[in-house]
Amino acid sequence: MSExxxxxxxxxxxxxxxxxxxxxxxRPSAGQNALVFGWRAVLKxxxxxxxxxxxxxxPIMFTLLFTFVFGGALAGTPQDYLxxxxxxxxxxxxxxxxxxxxxxxxxxxxKGLFDRFRSLPIWPLAPFAGLMVGDILRHLIAxxxxxxxxxxxxxxxxxxxxxxxxxxxLLIVIALGFGWIFLVLGLLVRTPMTVMTLGFSFxxxxxxxxxxxxxxxTMPGWLQTIVAVNPVSLITTAMRGLxxxxxxxxxxxxxxxxxxxxxxxxxxVVLALYRRR
Amino acid sequence: xxxxxxTPAIEARGLRKSFGGVEAVAGIDLIVPRGAIxxxxxxxxxxxxxxxxxxxxxxxxxxGRATIMGHDLSADPQGVRAAIAMTGQFASLDEDLTGRENxxxxxxxxxxxxxxxRRRATxxxxxxxxxxxxxxxxxxxxxxxxxxxxxxxxxxxxxxVLFLDEPxxxxxxxxxxxxxRIIRGLARSGVTILLTTQYLEEADQLAERIAxxxxxxxxxxxxxxxxxAAIGSGMLHLTLADPAVLDQASALLAARLGESVQRSxxxxxxxxxxxxxxxxAAALTALxxxxxxxxxxxxxxxxxxxxxxxxxxxxxxxxxx
Numbered sequence: 275m276s277e278x279x280x281x282x283x284x285x286x287x288x289x290x291x292x293x294x295x296x297x298x299x300x301r302p303s304a305g306q307n308a309l310v311f312g313w314r315a316v317l318k319x320x321x322x323x324x325x326x327x328x329x330x331x332x333p334i335m336f337t338l339l340f341t342f343v344f345g346g347a348l349a350g351t352p353q354d355y356l357x358x359x360x361x362x363x364x365x366x367x368x369x370x371x372x373x374x375x376x377x378x379x380x381x382x383x384x385k386g387l388f389d390r391f392r393s394l395p396i397w398p399l400a401p402f403a404g405l406m407v408g409d410i411l412r413h414l415i416a417x418x419x420x421x422x423x424x425x426x427x428x429x430x431x432x433x434x435x436x437x438x439x440x441x442x443x444l445l446i447v448i449a450l451g452f453g454w455i456f457l458v459l460g461l462l463v464r465t466p467m468t469v470m471t472l473g474f475s476f477x478x479x480x481x482x483x484x485x486x487x488x489x490x491x492t493m494p495g496w497l498q499t500i501v502a503v504n505p506v507s508l509i510t511t512a513m514r515g516l517x518x519x520x521x522x523x524x525x526x527x528x529x530x531x532x533x534x535x536x537x538x539x540x541x542x543v544v545l546a547l548y549r550r551r
Numbered sequence: 552x553x554x555x556x557x558t559p560a561i562e563a564r565g566l567r568k569s570f571g572g573v574e575a576v577a578g579i580d581l582i583v584p585r586g587a588i589x590x591x592x593x594x595x596x597x598x599x600x601x602x603x604x605x606x607x608x609x610x611x612x613x614x615g616r617a618t619i620m621g622h623d624l625s626a627d628p629q630g631v632r633a634a635i636a637m638t639g640q641f642a643s644l645d646e647d648l649t650g651r652e653n654x655x656x657x658x659x660x661x662x663x664x665x666x667x668x669r670r671r672a673t674x675x676x677x678x679x680x681x682x683x684x685x686x687x688x689x690x691x692x693x694x695x696x697x698x699x700x701x702x703x704x705x706x707x708x709x710x711x712v713l714f715l716d717e718p719x720x721x722x723x724x725x726x727x728x729x730x731x732r733i734i735r736g737l738a739r740s741g742v743t744i745l746l747t748t749q750y751l752e753e754a755d756q757l758a759e760r761i762a763x764x765x766x767x768x769x770x771x772x773x774x775x776x777x778x779x780a781a782i783g784s785g786m787l788h789l790t791l792a793d794p795a796v797l798d799q800a801s802a803l804l805a806a807r808l809g810e811s812v813q814r815s816x817x818x819x820x821x822x823x824x825x826x827x828x829x830x831x832a833a834a835l836t837a838l839x840x841x842x843x844x845x846x847x848x849x850x851x852x853x854x855x856x857x858x859x860x861x862x863x864x865x866x867x868x869x870x871x872x
Contacts, residue, residue: 295709295740296671298633302662310659314645321647321688382645390643390704393607395632396660550611 304397311404315411329374329416333367337423340487348488353428360424361441361513362486365506367420368413368449369481373473375409376456377466384464392548402457402544406450413449417442433519441516444529448509451533454540461547486510505532558621560585560712560743561606565615568601575601577767578615583712583745583760588738590758591747592859598767599747600640600716606745607637607714620711636705637714642697643704644689650700651676651685657707675703679733695726702733713737715746719753731757751859763862770862778858786853787825787834792844794819800843807834813860822857825850 318325337359340348345355382388391401421429421438431437456473463469483497484506490498501507512529515521561583568576576598583589593599604610606617608628616623622630637643644653651672658668676685679699689697698718705713718734719727734757738744748754754761755775763771763778771778787808791800797819801812804823808830813822825831831850838845853861 294674296707298708299662299664299667302660306662307660310656313659314648314656317652318645318647321649385646386639386641386643387645389604389609389637389639390657391660392609393632393635393637394657394660395629400660 302396304400307396307400308403308407311401312407314404315408318408319411325374326412326415329367329371329412330419332370333363333416333420334423336366337363337420337427341427356424356427356429358489358514359487360421360429361517362484362510364417364420364441364445365448365510365513366481366486367416368445369452369477369506370474371412371416372409372449372452372456373470373477374412375405375453376460376469376473378408379405379457379460380463380466380469383460384466388548398549399545402548405457406453409449409453410446413446414442417445431517433517437517437519440521441513444509444512444516444526448529448533451536454536454544457544458540458547461544480504480506484510505529508532558618559583560587561589561617561619561745563606563615563617566602566605566612566617567614568598568605568610568612570601574767576605576612579764579767579769581617581762581769583743585711585743586738586741587760588734588744588746588758590754590761591745591764592749592751592754592761593747593764594749597764599764602764603637603714603716603745603747607635608632609637634711635714636708636710636712638701638705638716638718640716640720642689642701644697644701646690647688649686649688650681650692650696653689653700653704654707657704661708663707671707675706679703680729693726695722695729698722698726698730699733702730706737709740710742712743712745715744717747717749719748719750727753763859765862771858778862779853781858785825785827785831785850786857787823787831788849788851789821789823789838789845790847791819791821792846796843797821799841800838803837803841803843804834807837811861813857819846822853824853 337356340359340363341352341356345352345359349355349358388401392398431441433440455476456469459469459472463472483500484504485501486506490501490507493501508525508528508531512521512525515525559582561581563579563581566576566579566581567574579598579602581602591599591602601610605612606619606624608624608631612624616625618624619631620634622634624631645656648656654672654675655668658671659665663671672685673682676682679702681696681700681703684692684696689700692700702715702718715734719730722730731753734744734746746753746757758775760772760774761778762769771781773781787804789800789804791797797814801814801821804810804821805812808823808825810824814820823834825834828850835845835848
């Protein structure tokens with residue numbers, strides 16, 4: 275080894291790279307690992323608060339436009355329409371947000387960050403658990419902002435605080451269910467922009483061909499059939515029920531079918547794709 | 552590991568990996584002794600990164616087996632992961648976080664508590680000349696700082712084996728010197744280092760042993776000196792006064808010395824193995840008799856570049872020393 279080249283600059287920082295040997299501490303639990311990734315998600319909020327802007331601009335615009343432009347025509351008065359629309363716009367917000375978490379994953383993979391995580395002796399699913407912690411935070415923040423705007427505009431949940439808490443709990447379960455689709459996309463597709471394009475071209479028809487914006491009575495028969503079985507419709511119905519205090523156990527069960535099926539089928543796919551990369 | 556070690560740091564046999572019918576790694580054996588700096592040298596697309604990713608548990612080999620610090624790659628991947636660290640070609644850092652936060656995050660993942668993780672981050676930032684940049688987001692780091700942070704991130708717990716995939720690609724000369732010093736420092740503290748590089752100078756400067764890889768196969772292995780010796784004891788380097796007569800001079804030298812001539816037409820430079828100074832002198836005389844003027848000449852050991860050229864362009868030559 276030639277030392278001649280190093281001696282010249284050795285004076286400034288004689289200890290560059292000279293680290294003492296450090297042994298591994300006691301092996302952390304899977305839960306501890308997952309919490310670290312959750313902490314990472316929180317830090318990202320602190321450093322990049324702009325990302326919230328992306329999340330809430332569309333739903334705020336939708337709320338205002340639909341309420342004041344179409345609301346009167348659709349429901350008689352903007353006030354009546356807002357009462358109908360707000361639970362639906364919450365569903366739209368969290369499903370659209372799931373696209374952003376797929377983009378985040380795709381970005382991490384593109385940057386090689388997950389290679390580092392995968393070469394660490396940690397619980398293999400911890401990074402995904404951490405993503406979900408971040409997602410839950412995102413959904414809660416976006417949902418609360420939309421709800422606040424709704425309350426300011428005159429929306430009143432008949433079931434009060436317990437109804438809202440129940441509705442938000444359902445919302446998060448549903449969002450996590452849909453999240454799997456975008457984790458798979460994030461793992462399969464190399465570029466974050468493609469994840470977004472694919473995600474929205476799938477979600478737009480799914481959200482519009484539902485009862486989020488309007489009751490399907492005036493739609494053609496074939497479309498009414500689609501709307502009736504569209505998971506987004508089932509979820510929106512349950513949300514409306516919870517916030518109005520009129521939800522049945524049946525409504526809830528129907529709303530939970532899609533998230534449950536997605537979790538059971540896609541979680542193993544995510545794990546397999548992650549391991550195979 | 553200062554004690555007498557029973558197994559090599561890395562022992563790989565017949566590693567293979569194909570992507571869509573193309574063999575990226577076509578059967579590679581590798582033995583890296585503990586505490587060594589070992590360089591894997593090869594052009595882009597030679598299979599260096601794929602081989603390293605397999606050894607770091609990031610890709611599953613199609614065939615072959617390997618042990619890293621005594622842990623079997625397929626039977627005990629978590630054991631391997633606990634004994635290694637890898638710094639990939641692209642900075643594996645979270646760009647939205649600060650340098651310090653990145654190191655704290657990794658320390659926490661390794662199992663340090665809050666206090667321990669913070670202390671570890673401070674130590675690493677100081678050791679890598681990043682103390683002032685710890686609070687800046689990685690996004691705003693220069694290429695050299697990023698690379699240093701990336702290597703620091705691999706040292707939260709001192710690994711048995713550190714994999715460095717093209718550690719200085721894209722760095723300016725000053726930053727490259729710093730990374731070289733880091734690598735030498737780590738080797739002195741007992742970390743086995745496997746690095747890939749396409750820079751011959753880098754392998755020459757750093758590594759005790761070098762494996763040359765081309766098209767998924769190992770075509771030579773040895774110390775820098777052994778590799779150079781494998782293509783002949785001496786090398787005659789010539790610069791012609793008039794580059795236009797390059798073909799003529801090249802043909803003459805090939806006939807005279809009975810060796811293939813390496814040529815770089817840009818500067819009218821020629822290199823050819825010469826067995827003795829007498830043979831070299833005779834060749835120079837022949838050139839001057841043919842009216843070819845030589846501007847500059849020297850007789851010396853071949854550069855690693857010439858070795859590499861000879862190995863990759865002359866498949867019949869076997870240079871395992």
